[in-house]
Amino acid sequence: MRKFPLMIAASMMCISAGSLFALAQQAPAQHPMSFFVTSAGPGHGGNLSGLAGADAHCQQLAAAVGAGSKTWHAYLSTQARPGQPAINARDRIGQGPWYNAKGDMIAQDVAHLHGDTLELARLGNNITKLTDLTEKGQVVPGLYDGIDPNDHFYSYMLSHPYSNHHETLTGSMPDGTAFTDTADHTCNNWTSEEDGNPPILRQNKGAQAQVGMSDRNGGGNGSWNSAHGTTGCSQDALARTHGMGLYYCFAIN
């Protein structure tokens, strides 16, 4: 959309290649933010007060940085319950393209974001540690950042903002859809802050949430939206694997 008038200008007014390049270079800064990682969670672990609460938190953080004119949704799935169908995170975030607080494109569309074809999936989207910014434009610290023996305790993480905070709640499978099995992958549809049973990664049969890696490092595969589960849904449980209860927010308009 934005390129079209530039192209007309180029052909009609015979702007030199150099000037056109300069215009193109300025273009990214014109894209308003439509994607961010929450700079802080609501503070109740995986209990986000459901999707509505999570969306409201996105909206509040966006409004605090002057981006409240858009409608913001959390990138979270919920699982099916009797009489309630599942909700897929990928169906909640509009059409794209999405840009971070610095105007970098995150993905062109839903298919690009999730790698809907083998070709797209192999190349990947543009979510990296350096583009995966908070609404304040800050990098979320990742694997081996501020490494410390206590960096998996919530109280330590809270007082050390530069320690690893890369685990990002999604409750989603790699394709952006909800899980269909009977295990919990969404902290009971984002209402639970129970600990796990047992509270051990990959053995937990209780409350937990699927997380992605905002820095694309670690977790066995570096997936941005579906690397593994958690040891529970309390803040302490999320912290055990370097999570703070952060999640992705997308503008749907």
Add this chain to the structure above:
Amino acid sequence: MNKSVLLAVTFVPFFMGSLFAVAAQAPQHPMSFFVTSTPIGRGGDLGGLAGADAHCQQLATAAGAGNKTWHAYLSTQARPGVPAVNARDRIGVGPWYNAKSQPISDNLAELHGDTLLLAQRGSNLFKQSALTEQGKVVNGAGDSPTIHDMLTGTQPDGRAYSDNADHTCNNWTSSGPGSAQVGHSDRSGGGNTSWNSAHATRGCSQQDLVGTGGAGLFYCFAVN
């Protein structure tokens, strides 16, 4: 971990068997993957695949891993009478581990994302795991200088290009005209997160490689 071993040594010298068991639990997978710590230095002229493999072997030997057979992760394009060579067919079957015994990938299918699910998830190759043979992290996007461009000459599926354009600096013999496809060892930049096929270089001289965020480095895998 270290403390408990120390305690065992100090207070329980009798249980050598137990101590050995503790030591054996430490991940001790020999290195079978690394990023070259230094380039050959002649841009895209690596002396062909043979020269690139020799460079891998030499660096591995210097790091005490010369007992394995090392191949460069590089494709070459077809020439009259000479078929193409696919990088993915040169690196054994895995699993591969870095200099710190951390897993890179279990097998060729995971490394290359041969199914949609595998491709969407990705492998364990990322900035903090794609280490040199000396166990060091390679400078990526945001670091200075950025040297994350890894020569591969390869499509995302690990195979050689089949068109007429140059994607391999003339099968790794040119340090002048031509171009090479590169991946990003930190999987950042170029609008995608590809480790093996992010973009093309602007030329094949050492200076050209530096100009797009590289140094002429490449991936080496142990085939055995």
